[in-house]
Amino acid sequence: MKPRHWAEMGESTFVLGIWLLYWVHRLLGRWPFRLCLYPVVLVHWLARPVVRKASLQYLSRVEQATGALGRKPGRGDSLRHMVTFAETMLDKLLAVSGRYRFEQVHTEGREQFYEVVKAGKGGIIVTAHMGCLELCRAMAEKRGEVKLHILVHTRHAEQFNRLLKRLNPDSGFQLVEVTDMGPGTAVALEKYVTEGGFVVIAGDRVPVSASQTVDVDFLGHKAAFPVGPYVLASLFKCPLYLLGCIHENNGYTIHFETLAERVELPRGKRAAALTGHAQHYAERVTALLKRSPFDWFNFFPFWDQANASARNQE
Numbered sequence: 001m002k003p004r005h006w007a008e009m010g011e012s013t014f015v016l017g018i019w020l021l022y023w024v025h026r027l028l029g030r031w032p033f034r035l036c037l038y039p040v041v042l043v044h045w046l047a048r049p050v051v052r053k054a055s056l057q058y059l060s061r062v063e064q065a066t067g068a069l070g071r072k073p074g075r076g077d078s079l080r081h082m083v084t085f086a087e088t089m090l091d092k093l094l095a096v097s098g099r100y101r102f103e104q105v106h107t108e109g110r111e112q113f114y115e116v117v118k119a120g121k122g123g124i125i126v127t128a129h130m131g132c133l134e135l136c137r138a139m140a141e142k143r144g145e146v147k148l149h150i151l152v153h154t155r156h157a158e159q160f161n162r163l164l165k166r167l168n169p170d171s172g173f174q175l176v177e178v179t180d181m182g183p184g185t186a187v188a189l190e191k192y193v194t195e196g197g198f199v200v201i202a203g204d205r206v207p208v209s210a211s212q213t214v215d216v217d218f219l220g221h222k223a224a225f226p227v228g229p230y231v232l233a234s235l236f237k238c239p240l241y242l243l244g245c246i247h248e249n250n251g252y253t254i255h256f257e258t259l260a261e262r263v264e265l266p267r268g269k270r271a272a273a274l275t276g277h278a279q280h281y282a283e284r285v286t287a288l289l290k291r292s293p294f295d296w297f298n299f300f301p302f303w304d305q306a307n308a309s310a311r312n313q314e
Contacts, residue, residue, distance in 0.1 A: 021086075022093045037086055045082050051299045055081045058296060061219040066290040077294075084247070084294040088132050091252075095134040104251030105135055113256045116239070117146050122193035123239040126203040126229040126259065128285050130295045131245030136254050147197040149189065186235065193236045200243070203229050203281050204298065206305045213305075214271070216279040219286060224305045225278040233263040240277070242284050246292035255288060 025033040045052060052075070059073035059081060069077065094100040116123065125148075127133055137148055189199050206213055206226050213224040233240040240263050244255040259280060265273045289296055 021090055022097075025090055025094075026099075033090065034087075038083065041082050041086050042079065045079050048299075050301070051082070052078055054299050054301055058219075058298070058302065059293065061221060062286075062289055062293045062296070065219040066286065066293070068290045068293040081294050082299075085297050085299070088295075088297070091132045092134040095132060095138040098138065100135065100138070101251075102135075102139065105139065106249060106251065106253045107256070108253060109256035110254070112258070113241070117196075120196045121239070122147075122196045122236075123198055123241055124193070124229050124233040124236065125198050125200045125241045125243045126281060127200060127243045128204040128288075129202060129297045130285070130288065131247065131292070132252055133243070133245050135252055136243055136245060139254070147192075147195075149192055149197055149199045151199060151201045186232075189232065190236050193238050198241075199232065201229050201232070203278070204285065204302075212274075214275040214278045216275060216282050218282045218303075219289075221303055223282075223303050225282065227274045227278065229281075230263050230274055230277040231265070233260070234265045237262065242281065244285065244288045246288050246295045248292060253291075257284065259284070 021033075021037070024036055028036075055078040056073060056075070059069065059077050063069045063071070063073055091100060137150070193199060203225060206224055207228065212227050214227055215222045216225055217223075218225075229240065239258060240260040242255070242257050242259050246253050246255070260277065263273075263277060
């Protein structure tokens, strides 16, 4: 069976399920929530062979590349991977609603980031599907100085925006669906960055309409990565940053670093330059996953993205 593009698989977490999960925790607390959660995760894990296979493939490759697990992963590790994802989903909702205990959040590179913000300089922030990035957004909003424009490549953004507003009516950030990045969207985003805002985009999933990807080494195997973040940074003549989040020290660590002060894509060397930036991004993501290997939440055949994307464009 040919692998499908990740977007064709749909979102396994529905808004109603997320809402119920949140209220179970709110009414009963964390441990009762876990007692309700674990059987649900187990059933989901047993019923979704694609999820199990993708999880084990990733865990095997992260172990081979980094030794982060210290052993050959088995089914129990795959199940733990799913449980980590489910608990992180709860933390996302707690972060958005302002109910997460921010004293459990550690930061790396925060002062560097706020210096950039104070200088009024916008930029492109590339993230990955790891950890609880909603904590980053909530903390930025709490600070009141950072303007974030979060781009997503699914058509579920409107549903999630409604959920975010129900959890926190005063929330200023929202998800913006950009399945098709047209000239008008690019012009609006450039204006936003010029005025000191930050465009946030994931660098570890190939959009359905992606016209170009590059193959780089990720955990010891070739994988397709989108070039969108690097193209935008080049067009807008702005810095490129990495924002990651992982479980550490009984809480989370939010990691911020500069990937490039300026993204140059010279004529005749454009492909090589894009590959270089994507490879650097993949290496920095790998460094975070080495510290917390269960925090990567791409439960689909990740290394087959390039083939699936190509079929969608035929």
